[in-house]
Amino acid sequence: MTDISVKELSKDIRAAIDGLRASEGLVETGIVTRIGDGVAWIYGLAGAGANEVITIDTTSGGTVEAFILNLGEDEIGAVLLGSDQEVSAGASVRLSGHVLDVPVGPELLGRVVDPLGRPLDGKGPINAKLRYPVERDAPGVMARKSVHEPLMSGITAIDAIIPIGRGQRELIIGDRQTGKTAIALDTMINQGRQKTGVVNVYVAVGQKLSKIARLVDRLKEEGVMDNSIVVATGPADPASLLYLAPYAGSSMAEYFRDHKQHALIIYDDLTKHATAYRQMSLLLRRPPGREAYPGDVFFLHSRLLERAAKLNDELGAGSLTSLPIIETQAGDISAYIPTNVISITDGQIFLETNLFYQGIRPAISVGLSVSRVGGAAQTKAVKSAGGGLKLDLAQFRELAAFMQFATDLDAETRQRLNRGQRLTELLKQPQYQPMGVWEMTAMLIAANNGTMDEVPVEKIQDAKTALLTELWHEHKDAMRTLSVGDKVSDEMTKTILDAAKKVMKGFAA
Amino acid sequence: MAQRLSRRLVVRAVVEQLIRQPASTHALVRSFAAYLIETKQTKQLDAYLADITTALSMHGQATATVISAHDLDTKVVAALKELVSQQSGAKHVTLEQAIDPSLLGGIQLSFNGRKLDTTVRSQLNQLKATSAAN
Ligand SMILES: Nc1ncnc2c1ncn2[C@@H]1O[C@H](COP(=O)(O)OP(=O)(O)OP(=O)(O)O)[C@@H](O)[C@H]1O
Ligand SMILES: [Mg+2]
Numbered sequence: 001m002t003d004i005s006v007k008e009l010s011k012d013i014r015a016a017i018d019g020l021r022a023s024e025g026l027v028e029t030g031i032v033t034r035i036g037d038g039v040a041w042i043y044g045l046a047g048a049g050a051n052e053v054i055t056i057d058t059t060s061g062g063t064v065e066a067f068i069l070n071l072g073e074d075e076i077g078a079v080l081l082g083s084d085q086e087v088s089a090g091a092s093v094r095l096s097g098h099v100l101d102v103p104v105g106p107e108l109l110g111r112v113v114d115p116l117g118r119p120l121d122g123k124g125p126i127n128a129k130l131r132y133p134v135e136r137d138a139p140g141v142m143a144r145k146s147v148h149e150p151l152m153s154g155i156t157a158i159d160a161i162i163p164i165g166r167g168q169r170e171l172i173i174g175d176r177q178t179g180k181t182a183i184a185l186d187t188m189i190n191q192g193r194q195k196t197g198v199v200n201v202y203v204a205v206g207q208k209l210s211k212i213a214r215l216v217d218r219l220k221e222e223g224v225m226d227n228s229i230v231v232a233t234g235p236a237d238p239a240s241l242l243y244l245a246p247y248a249g250s251s252m253a254e255y256f257r258d259h260k261q262h263a264l265i266i267y268d269d270l271t272k273h274a275t276a277y278r279q280m281s282l283l284l285r286r287p288p289g290r291e292a293y294p295g296d297v298f299f300l301h302s303r304l305l306e307r308a309a310k311l312n313d314e315l316g317a318g319s320l321t322s323l324p325i326i327e328t329q330a331g332d333i334s335a336y337i338p339t340n341v342i343s344i345t346d347g348q349i350f351l352e353t354n355l356f357y358q359g360i361r362p363a364i365s366v367g368l369s370v371s372r373v374g375g376a377a378q379t380k381a382v383k384s385a386g387g388g389l390k391l392d393l394a395q396f397r398e399l400a401a402f403m404q405f406a407t408d409l410d411a412e413t414r415q416r417l418n419r420g421q422r423l424t425e426l427l428k429q430p431q432y433q434p435m436g437v438w439e440m441t442a443m444l445i446a447a448n449n450g451t452m453d454e455v456p457v458e459k460i461q462d463a464k465t466a467l468l469t470e471l472w473h474e475h476k477d478a479m480r481t482l483s484v485g486d487k488v489s490d491e492m493t494k495t496i497l498d499a500a501k502k503v504m505k506g507f508a509a
Numbered sequence: 510m511a512q513r514l515s516r517r518l519v520v521r522a523v524v525e526q527l528i529r530q531p532a533s534t535h536a537l538v539r540s541f542a543a544y545l546i547e548t549k550q551t552k553q554l555d556a557y558l559a560d561i562t563t564a565l566s567m568h569g570q571a572t573a574t575v576i577s578a579h580d581l582d583t584k585v586v587a588a589l590k591e592l593v594s595q596q597s598g599a600k601h602v603t604l605e606q607a608i609d610p611s612l613l614g615g616i617q618l619s620f621n622g623r624k625l626d627t628t629v630r631s632q633l634n635q636l637k638a639t640s641a642a643n
Contacts, residue, residue, distance in 0.1 A: 026596065029624040033556065043556045044622040061634040062641070074516040074556075092624070 030093040032056060033075065038084050038238045039283045040066055042076040042093050051135060053096040054078055058086035067100055067240070070284050077284045079240040081116065099135065102248045103128030104255035109199070112216060112230045115244040117252075120232055121216075132251040134244060138306035145312040147346075150377045150485075151198065151264065151321050154190030154434020155183060155362055157427045160386030160444060161393075162349055162369045165377025166198075166262055166319040167310025171341055173326045173333060174351030178363050180325050182431050183349065184266040185215060187323065190434035191264065192224030198321075199256045200228040201265040203249035206242045206272040209234045222432070229253075242276035250307050253320050257309065260316035265308070269325035270301060274337045291336045298340050305344050333368075347371040361428060366393045379437055379485035385444035389423065396420025415453075422452050425460040438482040439468055445493060446500035454508040463507040470503050471496065513548045516560060523557075524564040563621045571599035573620035578612045578628070585616075593620050 030044030040056060048054070048068055055063045064087060070077030080087070102117040107128045112121040115134075119126055147165035164170045172180045188200040200219075204212045212232045219225040231249040233242050246267045256263040267273065274297055281294035289295050301324075308322040324345065326338050331352065333342065342348055347370045356363035375383075399417055403409070409417070426447050429435070443464050446452060455463045471479055478495055482488070526537050545551050562572045573593045575581065581589075590602045597620060613629035 025627070026623050026625045028622055029619070030622065031556075033553075044559070046622060062638050 027094050030054075030076065032087060032089055032091040032093060035084055035087050035089060035091075037283050038080045038240060039280070040078050040080060040084070040087065040093075042078060043074075045076055045093065045095060048076055048095055049099075051099045053098060053100055055094045055096055056080070056087055057091050057093075059088055059091070060086050062086070065096075069280070070286075079243075079280055079284075080238060081240055081244075082238070099133050100244070101131040101133045102251055103130070104132045104252050105130050108229045108252055110226045110228070112212075112232055114237075115231060115233060115241050115248040117248065130255070132255065134247045134251055135303075136251055136254060136307065138303065139309045139311060139315075143309070143311060143315055145310050145317070147310050147319075147373045147377050149262075149310075149319070150374075150379050151187075151262075152190055152194060152196070152379070152434075152437070153183070153187040154193065154436075155186055155429055156435055156440045156444070157362055157364050157366075157429070158183070158349060159379070159440060160382055161366060161390045162347065162364070162371040163374035163378035163382070164321065164323075164371060165310075165374045166321050167308060168347075168371070168373050168377070169305050169308045169322045169324065169345040170371060170374070171324050171326060171345040171348040172351070173328060173338060173342070173348050174363070175328055175331055175353045178351040178353055178356050179361060179431075180327070180351060181211075181215070181268055183351075183362055184268060184323055184325065185218065186431060186434050187264065188219065188228060188266070189222045189224055189432060192222055192227060193434055194436060197227075197262065199253070199261060199263040200224065201231065201249050201253040201263060202228065203231045203245050203265065203267050204233060205245050205267065205269060206233055206235045206237070206276065207268060218432070239276040239279045242273060243280060246270070246273055246304050250304060250320075250322075254307060257311065257318040257320040258316070260318050262319045263321070265320060265322045267304075267322065267324040269327050270341055271325075271327045271337055274300065293336060297337070298344075301337075301341055302344050305341075346373045359428070360424060361430075366390055367397065380487045381437055381441040381482060381485045382444070384488055385441045385448065388448070389444065392416075392420060393423055393427075396424070418453055419447075419450070421457050422455070422460055423447055425457050426452070426464060428461065436483060437485050438471075438479045441482055441488065442471055442479070442496050443467065445488065445496050446504075449493075449497055449500075451497060451500040451504050455504055456507075456509045459507050463504060466506070467500055467503045470499050474499065513550075516553070516557060519544070520557060520560040520564055523561060524568065527561075527565070528568055559622065566597040566599045566621055569598075569600045570603075571597045571601070571620060572603045572605065573618060574605045574607065575619075576607045576609050576612065576617045578608070578610050578614050580608065581606060581616070589616075589618060593618075596623075597621055 028045055028047050030042045032040050033043050034041040050068060050071055052068050054066050054068060056066055058064055064080060064082040066078040066080045068076055068078045103126055105128045107126050111119060111126060114120055147167045149166045151164045151166045152159055153164060172183055174180050191198040191200060216230055219228055229252055231245050233245045249265055253263040253265045274293060277297060277300055278293050282288060286294045305322060305324060308320045310319045311317055324341060326341050328338055350365045350368040351363045352365045355365065396416060399413065403417060426443060446467060452460065452463060475495055478492060482492060523541060545554065571593050575589055586604060590604055593602045611630065615628040617628055618625040
């Protein structure tokens, strides 16, 4: 073996360091050749990387940041993260040497920020200790565990029929003004009400600022804002920010997932996100495909939604549940973006305009909604109480359509219709009133065992309230036990049914 | 119409010609100009020239530009040439000088798509930007 002289080595290293020092201050610069619509084309910067952040000098002596999306043979296409008003052709451009990142950590809780993590709520700077890149890899197969804990939305129709588990991706899909945001908001509120400790991250993609402000006010009013982060972008923000918002929000939520906590993220909505990406892609001269979206629009959403995960025990068993929202046109779920996202997620909650206007709110279409993994995570109590509910309701809707033509019905059919009408009425739920496990379970057990069959449809809601009041007053301890969510004992069922029979007498026609 | 090639390929061809047949530069210039007109790229001449400069430096002939507020001392010029030669690996360095009093002081040296900016003006701008951010 030859001797390695440390002295020689250190001399070489020192020389190398001096060499590097000499080149310090000598920065690679490019030049803006064309600029417009928030996109800059740049000459030079041979050492640039994809997604790298660059700094462009403005005419007023300041700078504006941009990030690289196109690496061409002869030029670079970059998207500005601010206004392009003060950038002119010939402006000089420098590489920053890092990809886009955002501040993450508990310091962000209770804050409203933009996709770069800059505060929008006027509550002063965010002194986060940590930053995560905006684009992060999704956990691999070995890092995951199957979804097994419930994420209660507090909406009976969802928790009983389309249960959501922690780490799941459940799509909320429907036309405009069908209560999509309302479901997401109620789910966030429920996390506070039930003290689940789940952190909420709400990502508004190009939403009207007045709507975002109202949502934030509501979160504050309900006392859940302290455990929430809102990433906001308005319709007037550059497309680049709308494009980044979901990824940035996801990084902020992943901090909790990776630190043994549970987080819930809502993307409101991915239709606007895809539109923003289409705008950017067309301006960057990428070839358009179906509906003028670029070829990689599937990857746009798959890489985002894959970041939702339930981590295994070695990694701390944290989770990130995502509820993306998609807006359809005239209920068409076979359009490009809806089919893409449906195929990426673990199920969907489909909202129908018809139902909404019939007063069935939340307007969930039982037949078209599914949850492919949540069943394993469903609370046992709700599962046993709500078993068969989906089938009953689906059959009822079918029969109800058919009934319009039938004159005389046999007893069994009439009974089915009767029960279906009452169940439908029972599942109506106003906004901002998420229900607890015991409330859902008790009312479903009462209805499924026929105690409410004699109550007129228009009195069902009152009867439900009366039943729950009675149970809470007379059997508080039993209801507390029921809230734990374990399988319902026969004794418990009897308590509920006895109370129900007593209460329903007062409502029967 | 002539086929439009990538700038990189055109530059490589031009530089090879320049080095192999320095005598026929005139003809090369004419055909290059014709190519730019035909492919409607005359506005990109600066980008082509910058690429050609970079490519030439890899063949040992670097060209650098220095802008300063005042005339430069011969010692400074020699030092700058030395720096460019070191950084680009080219033996022969041509330094093009220009004066711009608005820089106030210091120099702006650029070559091969890189820039060294020690001007007082840019330092003042930086100061302005950081004080505006806080
Ligand atoms: N369960 C409910 N009960 C009563 N009203 C509801 C319910 N859910 C939603 N609404 C009302 O319906 C309207 C539309 O709701 P929301 O804004 O959530 O719909 P959206 O689908 O998100 O609409 P957009 O397409 O504008 O985003 C709101 O005025 C809301 O208050
Ligand atoms: Mg909405």
